[in-house]
Amino acid sequence: MSQEKEKQIAVDPDLYALTAAYGVDDNQSETTSLASSIYRGVMENGRRYQTIREGAYWGPSDEQQFETLEAGHLVCLVTDSDAPNPLFRAPVKDPQRVLDIGTGQGSWAVDMADMFPNSTVYGVDLYPPPVTWMPPNCILEVDDVLQEWTWREPFDFIHMRLMLGAFSSQEWDRVYKQCYDNLEPGGWFEQLEGGCTVHCDDGSLPKDSILGQWGKNICAAANNAGKPLETLDTMGQEIEKAGFVDLHEKVYKWPIGPWPRDPVLKESGRLSYHMWRTGVDGWAMFLLTKYGMPEPWSKEEVQVYVAKARSDLQNPNYHGYIFARRIWGRKPTLEEVAAKNAKEDKEAREAKQAREAAGVKEIKKEPLSPPTSTSGRS
Numbered sequence: 001m002s003q004e005k006e007k008q009i010a011v012d013p014d015l016y017a018l019t020a021a022y023g024v025d026d027n028q029s030e031t032t033s034l035a036s037s038i039y040r041g042v043m044e045n046g047r048r049y050q051t052i053r054e055g056a057y058w059g060p061s062d063e064q065q066f067e068t069l070e071a072g073h074l075v076c077l078v079t080d081s082d083a084p085n086p087l088f089r090a091p092v093k094d095p096q097r098v099l100d101i102g103t104g105q106g107s108w109a110v111d112m113a114d115m116f117p118n119s120t121v122y123g124v125d126l127y128p129p130p131v132t133w134m135p136p137n138c139i140l141e142v143d144d145v146l147q148e149w150t151w152r153e154p155f156d157f158i159h160m161r162l163m164l165g166a167f168s169s170q171e172w173d174r175v176y177k178q179c180y181d182n183l184e185p186g187g188w189f190e191q192l193e194g195g196c197t198v199h200c201d202d203g204s205l206p207k208d209s210i211l212g213q214w215g216k217n218i219c220a221a222a223n224n225a226g227k228p229l230e231t232l233d234t235m236g237q238e239i240e241k242a243g244f245v246d247l248h249e250k251v252y253k254w255p256i257g258p259w260p261r262d263p264v265l266k267e268s269g270r271l272s273y274h275m276w277r278t279g280v281d282g283w284a285m286f287l288l289t290k291y292g293m294p295e296p297w298s299k300e301e302v303q304v305y306v307a308k309a310r311s312d313l314q315n316p317n318y319h320g321y322i323f324a325r326r327i328w329g330r331k332p333t334l335e336e337v338a339a340k341n342a343k344e345d346k347e348a349r350e351a352k353q354a355r356e357a358a359g360v361k362e363i364k365k366e367p368l369s370p371p372t373s374t375s376g377r378s
């Protein structure tokens with residue numbers, strides 16, 4: 001992991017030869033927004049939000065957001081295009097019941113259902129997905145995973161992706177516990193998260209630029225909301241705490257823009273650029289207008305900020321990237337649970353015997369009765 005973190009992405013010199021008189025090229029055109037005027041849910045500051053639970057999630061659910069999510073889906077697939085299966089890394093061979101939490105527009109769930117036609121893939125989110133066709137073995141549901149889960153049979157694979165900042169720390173504990181409880185023994189859990197702080201290895205992105213400060217500002221607002229965005233840094237510990245074993249991780253650098261020399265990273269950078277260009281408004285609007293620091297920002301302030309962020313994104317000389325992390329782990333099998341319990345019982349017995357051998361007596365567990373008066377007076 002640390003090796004991965006330290007590896008610097010090589011810059012493509014040809015990019016600059018080809019775009020010597022750099023203007024805004026096709027990759028960076030602002031004209032492709034698919035934002036639609038048909039909205040459902042509740043409108044706020046020009047964006048549509050889910051209505052299942054007020055303020056449940058900071059991201060909008062509208063056409064523009066779906067475009068961002070689709071670009072994000074492609075970034076994930078391209079980045080892992082060298083893997084036998086770009087959808088997940090857990091050693092899951094023939095899943096029967098799969099759940100995708102916070103499925104968004106359901107791209108992962110649909111691809112998964114296509115790849116495993118014998119499985120049933122459930123996707124759940126706070127709003128109805130904007131899909132008109134799904135494979136018959138894919139079921140997309142509207143629900144809040146913080147409520148009691150209603151699926152009756154356990155899953156053999158549960159997946160989550162880009163859920164950063166969706167929950168408070170206590171809520172994450174609850175969600176991971178629900179995942180654990182709703183998996184078959186031996187079933188797998190996997191989560192892929194991206195960060196929101198833009199890093200740069202060659203000093204090309206000024207630290208005081210809007211993009212250089214982006215993560216700090218947005219994270220401060222999310223912290224203020226009680227739902228930190230650095231999920232990729234905290235999830236490992238929380239997944240382990242929930243009881244998952246056999247944990248693995250893979251760390252990625254996701255470049256923003258087509259600046260890397262490596263063709264896979266170049267393609268992923270192109271897609272990431274698209275994800276960011278369409279995403280920044282939605283990522284900033286809710287958080288900064290409600291929880292911005294030092295006080296909530298106005299819609300207009302956010303719009304100006306976002307326009308400046310887009311302008312930084314269009315600067316081809318900025319070699320920015322974010323970190324992403326994938327973690328997968330397994331619910332222990334029944335045999336493993338039995339062996340663990342037996343080991344713990346044995347250790348407890350041995351500790352008790354050692355205490356007794358040393359003449360240490362256990363104090364009675366019942367509460368001591370309150371001291372009675374000895375003065376003889378009543």
Ligand SMILES: C[S@@+](CC[C@H](N)C(=O)[O-])C[C@H]1O[C@@H](n2cnc3c(N)ncnc32)[C@H](O)[C@@H]1O
Pocket residue numbers: 050056057059069070072073101102103104105107108124125126127143144145146160161162163166
């Ligand atoms: C950034 S999107 C990621 C979507 C999808 N996983 C992907 O990778 O394209 C996060 C999703 O989590 C959903 N979400 C947040 N809180 C949720 C909750 N309590 N129950 C169900 N879905 C939730 C949001 O509505 C949003 O669609």
